[in-house]
Amino acid sequence: MKKIVVTCLFLLPILFILPLQGLAEDKKDDLTSEEIFNERMALYKKAEAHSHIPWYYYAAVDSYERGLRQARKDRPKEDGFIAIYIPQQKWVGELNPNEEDKYALSISFFDGFGRDGNGDGLADINNDEDILFSFAEHLTKFGSNEEDIRIGLWDYYQRDKAVELITGHAKVYKKFNTLDLREKSFIVPLHFNYSYKSTFGDARGWGGRRIHEGTDIFADHGTPVKSTTYGVVELKGWNKYGGWRIGIRDKDNVYHYYAHLSRFEDGIDRGAIVEPGTVIGYVGSTGYGKPGTSGKFPPHLHYGVYRDNGIIEWSFDPYPQLRQLEQKERKKKRG
Structure with a gap:
């Protein structure tokens, strides 16, 4: 009994x-x-x-x-x-023999990370x-x-x-002052002339054999380039491959890379906070050489995206998202 x-x-x-x-x-x-x-x-x-x-x-x-x-x-x-x-062992304490421990007192005794946040005596x-x-x-x-x-x-x-x-x-x-930062923007204004297709992974030869880590949006010289997302300008300046380029980091840890710009928009400096639709620069044909090199290829914007996993970053294909953003923006414009 x-x-x-x-x-x-x-x-x-x-x-x-x-x-x-x-x-x-x-x-x-x-x-x-x-x-x-x-x-x-x-x-x-x-x-x-x-x-x-x-x-x-x-x-x-x-x-x-x-x-x-x-x-x-x-x-x-x-x-x-x-x-x-x-990690479970960090939560309960490295020397805690009970890896499933939820009791705040015993977790504290073993110097675990877990604490009781709601007053029920448990550190769950x-x-x-x-x-x-x-x-x-x-x-x-x-x-x-x-x-x-x-x-x-x-x-x-x-x-x-x-x-x-x-x-x-x-x-x-x-x-x-909000958590709702889901809004996105297409990368160039719809009323400008532009074209693009999926070119991610294509071979590139200048500067050594490598693959194309992005999508090229061909447009007239001087076409405005917009931030696709909320974020912080993490990088700005010259790159021998990308010419005048800007890098923006969004809240999902994704790095957005805009290259071959003819010039930057005023006020878009490193550390600046941008939102979807913010003009950050203008389409050009800079790159493939020392600072100021231009005209080695037709005017276009190179757009790349890179995901951070806490250890390294790697590129992934931005084309599907660009198509989705373009279609969504056209639908919204039609009302």
Whole structure:
């Protein structure tokens, strides 16, 4: 009889916890994008109230981590609203013999990363509040000003590029004061003459044998070039292959590369924040030589996209997205 009572006492919490987790996942599936953004913002704001670190830093870390999940096969898609990934052993503590430990006290005893964010005594790696609270606790160890936050981020990721991307994302969220940054723009105005086709992977010979890492949009010299996304200007200047070029990093960690420009738009400098449709420069034929070289090929824009997975970056074909953006913009113009 005693064994039956003990077994029932052990199973009761599981019976109550598991259905609630299932309901949380079902709830997310039934929500609109706007409702999901509201849920996330509420979590970021709670972390801000606790740590005095602005909400947009938590949004930036979350975006960075969501981008990593999209780029890597060794990380599953997040079940909850928060995408921050923390390895199980790091969560419970390296010396913790119980890799599935959820008790805040024992996790703390083993110096684990996990913390109780909602006051239920558990530090659950699958609970959004606990995940975000734990990350907030890590950052607050270093302080709450911008430089302190950068140090805290570096301590966690041990990667300069991660710190650069996250602080860039934070600037974008701060400027636009919203999580809804889904809008995109086609790369040139529709009323200008232009043409393009899929050329990703084609052979290139100038400067040594290599493949074409992008799509060429042929257009008249001086045609405006627009940012396709929200982001931060990460790079601007001359490249012997790309001529005058600009690189913009979006909130999904994707790097957008615009090359062979005739000139840049005024005010588009490194660190500038742009939005879809912002004119960043003008079509030209620069490149394949020393700074200022122009005219070695017909005027066109080279557009490349590169995904960061937390370790390296690689190029992928931008053509399908360009076609989608063009069609969407034409449909919108027709009303």
